[in-house]
Amino acid sequence: MTEYVDGPVPDGLTAELIHERHLSVLQRIEEAGGDPEEVSVLAVTKAFGLRVAELAVEAGLTSLGENYAQELEAKARAQSPTLAEVDWHFIGRLQRNKVKKLVGIVGVWESVDRQALVDEIARRDPGARILIQVNAEDEEGKGGCPISEAGALAAHALEHGLDVGGLMTVGPTDQGIDPTPGFRAVAALAGDLGLAERSMGMTADLEEAVAAGTTTIRVGRALFGPRKK
Numbered sequence: 001m002t003e004y005v006d007g008p009v010p011d012g013l014t015a016e017l018i019h020e021r022h023l024s025v026l027q028r029i030e031e032a033g034g035d036p037e038e039v040s041v042l043a044v045t046k047a048f049g050l051r052v053a054e055l056a057v058e059a060g061l062t063s064l065g066e067n068y069a070q071e072l073e074a075k076a077r078a079q080s081p082t083l084a085e086v087d088w089h090f091i092g093r094l095q096r097n098k099v100k101k102l103v104g105i106v107g108v109w110e111s112v113d114r115q116a117l118v119d120e121i122a123r124r125d126p127g128a129r130i131l132i133q134v135n136a137e138d139e140e141g142k143g144g145c146p147i148s149e150a151g152a153l154a155a156h157a158l159e160h161g162l163d164v165g166g167l168m169t170v171g172p173t174d175q176g177i178d179p180t181p182g183f184r185a186v187a188a189l190a191g192d193l194g195l196a197e198r199s200m201g202m203t204a205d206l207e208e209a210v211a212a213g214t215t216t217i218r219v220g221r222a223l224f225g226p227r228k229k
């Protein structure tokens with residue numbers, strides 16, 4: 001597990017540099033027609049070491065996103081005082097048997113995409129805040145339920161006492177696909193369901209997400225630089 005804690009820290013990365021890059025992200029939001037005060041920035045620290053998460057907090061970013069259960073667990077259990085107040089969002093594909101280990105760490109479960117996962121979270125973390133992840137383009141190998149199933153899943157989660165904040169989606173991984181229709185469809189669906197949160201847009205497609213009405217962008221590379229493969 002220490003491999004995650006000791007994971008990479010890009011050369012020259014400082015809290016000041018992250019702060020400057022955060023300001024650039026806010027400028028991108030504004031230039032895309034959004035209000036930087038209204039769009040939250042979730043800093044995605046996956047594949048970076050614990051030190052990068054600490055630098056993000058020192059730069060004023062206190063909502064952090066992680067994709068892998070083991071990696072998040074390792075970082076949270078390292079007991080860094082700097083990370084004590086972090087609001088961790090789980091944004092990756094989630095196996096039901098990993099939920100138990102993440103209870104008490106995760107503040108928002110963003111990648112909830114099937115009933116079995118709703119049931120497990122409701123049982124282990126009653127009343128937890130979740131988002132329903134939607135796979136708007138029905139892309140293969142990607143998390144998220146079809147648009148047609150999101151309403152029923154949200155209703156099921158509400159019935160089981162979960163705090164359903166809204167919807168989350170990941171733009172097309174195929175660079176040839178325009179992300180805008182998917183983002184618009186997810187934003188419209190959130191409106192229809194009366195859900196406020198729309199977590200959509202990453203480093204490569206945040207402008208399209210802002211134009212479509214995102215409430216939270218999830219950015220890693222724009223803040224920390226490229227991830228090592």
Ligand SMILES: *Cc1c(COP(=O)(O)O)cnc(C)c1O
Nearest residue numbers: 044067091202203218219220221
């Ligand atoms: C990695 C990841 C991000 C951040 O991607 P960047 O390209 O680094 O901005 C956001 N959301 C999810 C679900 C991710 O897996």
